[in-house]
Amino acid sequence: MSIENLKGNTDDLNNNKAAMVIISNRDVKYKDNIEYSIFNNGVNARGNRIAFGWHYFIENKCKLKLQEYDTQAESLQRFVKEIDNDKPWVFFVHGNNQTYKKNLKKSKLIQKNYDVNMVLFSWPSRTYNVPSILVQSAFGIGKFIGIGKNKRRRFTNRLWNGKLKQYKTAQGMADDSVAEFCDAIDIFSDYISPEIHTRKTLLTHSLGNRLLKGLAEKRNFNNHGQIVDSLLVHQADVEANSHCDWLFQLNIVTYENIHITRNKHDAVLLLSDLANNSLEPLSRLGNHSDGITKDDRFEYMNYTGWKYWIEHELAWGKNTFNHLEIDINKIFGQKQF
Numbered sequence: 001m002s003i004e005n006l007k008g009n010t011d012d013l014n015n016n017k018a019a020m021v022i023i024s025n026r027d028v029k030y031k032d033n034i035e036y037s038i039f040n041n042g043v044n045a046r047g048n049r050i051a052f053g054w055h056y057f058i059e060n061k062c063k064l065k066l067q068e069y070d071t072q073a074e075s076l077q078r079f080v081k082e083i084d085n086d087k088p089w090v091f092f093v094h095g096n097n098q099t100y101k102k103n104l105k106k107s108k109l110i111q112k113n114y115d116v117n118m119v120l121f122s123w124p125s126r127t128y129n130v131p132s133i134l135v136q137s138a139f140g141i142g143k144f145i146g147i148g149k150n151k152r153r154r155f156t157n158r159l160w161n162g163k164l165k166q167y168k169t170a171q172g173m174a175d176d177s178v179a180e181f182c183d184a185i186d187i188f189s190d191y192i193s194p195e196i197h198t199r200k201t202l203l204t205h206s207l208g209n210r211l212l213k214g215l216a217e218k219r220n221f222n223n224h225g226q227i228v229d230s231l232l233v234h235q236a237d238v239e240a241n242s243h244c245d246w247l248f249q250l251n252i253v254t255y256e257n258i259h260i261t262r263n264k265h266d267a268v269l270l271l272s273d274l275a276n277n278s279l280e281p282l283s284r285l286g287n288h289s290d291g292i293t294k295d296d297r298f299e300y301m302n303y304t305g306w307k308y309w310i311e312h313e314l315a316w317g318k319n320t321f322n323h324l325e326i327d328i329n330k331i332f333g334q335k336q337f
Contacts, residue, residue, distance in 0.1 A: 095206025
């Protein structure tokens with residue numbers, strides 16, 4: 001598929017579609033370019049591969065093409081250079097327990113909700129499936145279908161142990177993917193950002209912030225200058241107490257344009273508290289307590305309350321998107337109507 005065919009006409013681009021770029025260290029299926037069939041869920045020994053194309057909003061479909069390994073970065077640069085819409089760009093890094101298909105669906109939702117061009121770094125974060133019967137038992141459904149109390153307790157223990165195993169493995173996969181994330185940032189800086197004349201935001205969600213922390217600790221970007229215009233640290237599944245130290249090491253965005261969300265009742269981060277901190281509550285950056293050390297140059301965005309309930313995916317959650325839309329659009333640089 002040529003870049004010209006991918007490009008389409010200007011009116012269509014502005015009204016019905018936006019650019020989608022996927023940079024991934026997942027392994028490749030090598031079968032076809034159907035949107036959900038480009039990548040698998042394992043690790044690619046060759047490092048990052050790049051696919052790009054368009055997300056058509058009305059049809060809710062992406063037409064993507066996996067690029068040849070040796071020329072993928074140059075092909076990407078030509079593609080981005082020919083995009084002539086005025087949409088902002090969002091570089092999205094997802095969190096834990098995401099298959100490639102699930103991750104792409106979520107990325108398409110964010111992209112359509114906010115009408116942005118998107119770069120997605122997709123890393124192999126899902127490594128373990130928890131049987132659905134265990135999920136049901138954890139919520140007490142078992143007693144209504146004749147499962148005894150002792151069996152339900154065993155099921156619940158198996159659920160927790162299985163989930164904990166998956167989560168700890170995903171943490172390791174995040175650490176192992178830091179080098180590829182650094183490479184993805186370099187690709188964005190060298191081949192995408194120079195061709196963009198609209199606002200650029202790095203959006204890191206949940207356990208994806210472990211990669212951001214690894215980036216800060218591994219790389220020195222003093223010579224790169226400002227790579228993005230804003231950073232949205234969204235419901236971060238990292239320790240709250242040390243966040244100022246490593247965020248100041250990033251050097252990819254001005255401190256005043258770092259935005260950190262919080263929901264103290266976030267159910268996913270409550271489980272993370274249990275897994276990481278021996279039952280200590282409110283220890284993650286995305287659900288931090290009121291007493292943590294903050295820096296006045298960062299913007300701390302508190303979304304705790306009945307409107308946000310226990311939502312983890314605040315900025316695109318079914319019941320919370322409408323409450324955050326204006327705030328997030330301001331960060332992304334989207335025009336307000």
